[in-house]
Structures are given as C-alpha cells and as structure tokens.
Amino acid sequence: MASLLTRPTRPTRPTRPTCVAMAALLTLVTAGCGSSVDAVASLEPIDVVTGWFDDGIIEGGKNKLVPSVSLKLRNKGAAPLQSIQINAIFRRVGEQEMWGEYFGWAITREQPLAPGAGTSPLVMRSTLGYTGEQPRMQMLQNKEFVDARVEIFLKQGSKVWAKLAEYPIDRQLLTR
Numbered sequence: 001m002a003s004l005l006t007r008p009t010r011p012t013r014p015t016r017p018t019c020v021a022m023a024a025l026l027t028l029v030t031a032g033c034g035s036s037v038d039a040v041a042s043l044e045p046i047d048v049v050t051g052w053f054d055d056g057i058i059e060g061g062k063n064k065l066v067p068s069v070s071l072k073l074r075n076k077g078a079a080p081l082q083s084i085q086i087n088a089i090f091r092r093v094g095e096q097e098m099w100g101e102y103f104g105w106a107i108t109r110e111q112p113l114a115p116g117a118g119t120s121p122l123v124m125r126s127t128l129g130y131t132g133e134q135p136r137m138q139m140l141q142n143k144e145f146v147d148a149r150v151e152i153f154l155k156q157g158s159k160v161w162a163k164l165a166e167y168p169i170d171r172q173l174l175t176r
Contacts, residue, residue: 039154041077043164051171052136063136067150073119078115086105086153088150088152090148091150099128150169
C-alpha cells in the first residue's frame with residue numbers, strides 16, 4: 001500500500017522574471033498614488049489682484065458685481081508639478097458661511113509646471129454677488145455693502161485640500 005505521507009518541501013525562491021514583474025507592479029502602484037511633492041509648499045501665489053467684477057446687467061436691468069481674484073502660481077520647488085486642482089471659497093467678512101466658490105484646474109497633467117516657471121493668470125470669480133439699480137461705483141460705496149474675502153485651496157491627486165492663501169477682496173471695480 002502506498003504511503004499517503006509526502007516529503008516536506010522547501011519553499012522555492014521566486015524566479016528572476018517573477019522578481020522583475022513584482023518590481024514593475026510595485027513601481028506602477030506607487031506611481032499611481034501621486035507625487036510626494038507638497039504642492040502648497042512648492043507653489044507661490046504672485047501678481048495677486050482682487051476686486052469686484054462687473055458681471056453685467058441682469059434681469060430687471062440691475063447691475064451685478066461679484067468678488068474676484070486673479071493670480072499666477074510660481075513653482076518655487078525643484079520638481080515639475082502637475083494635476084493640481086484649485087478651489088476659491090468666497091465669504092463675506094464676519095461670516096463663516098460660504099457665499100460662493102470657484103473650482104477648476106490650476107495645473108494639468110498634460111502641461112506640467114517646470115521649476116521656476118509660472119502659470120498663466122488664474123481668474124476665479126464667485127457665483128454670487130451684489131445686485132443693484134445704482135451705478136456700479138456707487139454700489140461699492142453703499143453703506144450697507146459688506147466686504148468679502150477669499151480662501152484659496154489646492155489639491156494634488158488623491159491628497160486632501162490644503163490652504164494656500166487668504167486675501168481680502170479690495171473695493172475696486174474690475175472689468176476683466
């Protein structure tokens with residue numbers, strides 16, 4: 001009768017092709033996790049302009065003004081940056097509730113930002129603002145006018161949103 005017991009076997013070492021395949025897979029997995037570069041630490045806002053954008057005449061013949069911020073981002077780091085989203089949150093001074101926002105891409109994957117380079121101007125406007133029948137400059141001088149501020153956040157890949165900067169919205173009329 002044949003024995004049902006078998007000889008214990010030693011674990012075999014992976015073959016060279018298996019090791020190469022595992023290393024390639026590990027590289028792909030870690031590359032998919034995003035860059036280890038800190039976007040907020042690597043990007044500097046420059047040429048910042050804030051004000052109230054003339055959003056035209058709306059229903060009822062009223063003028064509309066919305067808070068706006070324009071800036072460029074300069075890569076002060078040593079590595080190229082890509083796939084960075086930007087979010088501008090507008091709030092009235094003295095209030096915590098969001099009044100309006102802008103969301104978009106600051107730097108795309110297709111056009112990385114080289115070290116030392118800057119982006120084109122990024123113009124971000126609130127979706128909400130003030131309306132009135134008076135001329136636009138008078139709207140800015142109205143005693144009931146409440147100033148606004150904007151907080152700028154960045155996000156790269158699957159990382160969490162990080163605050164880049166905060167600015168008061170100047171009481172100046174912007175036409176572009």
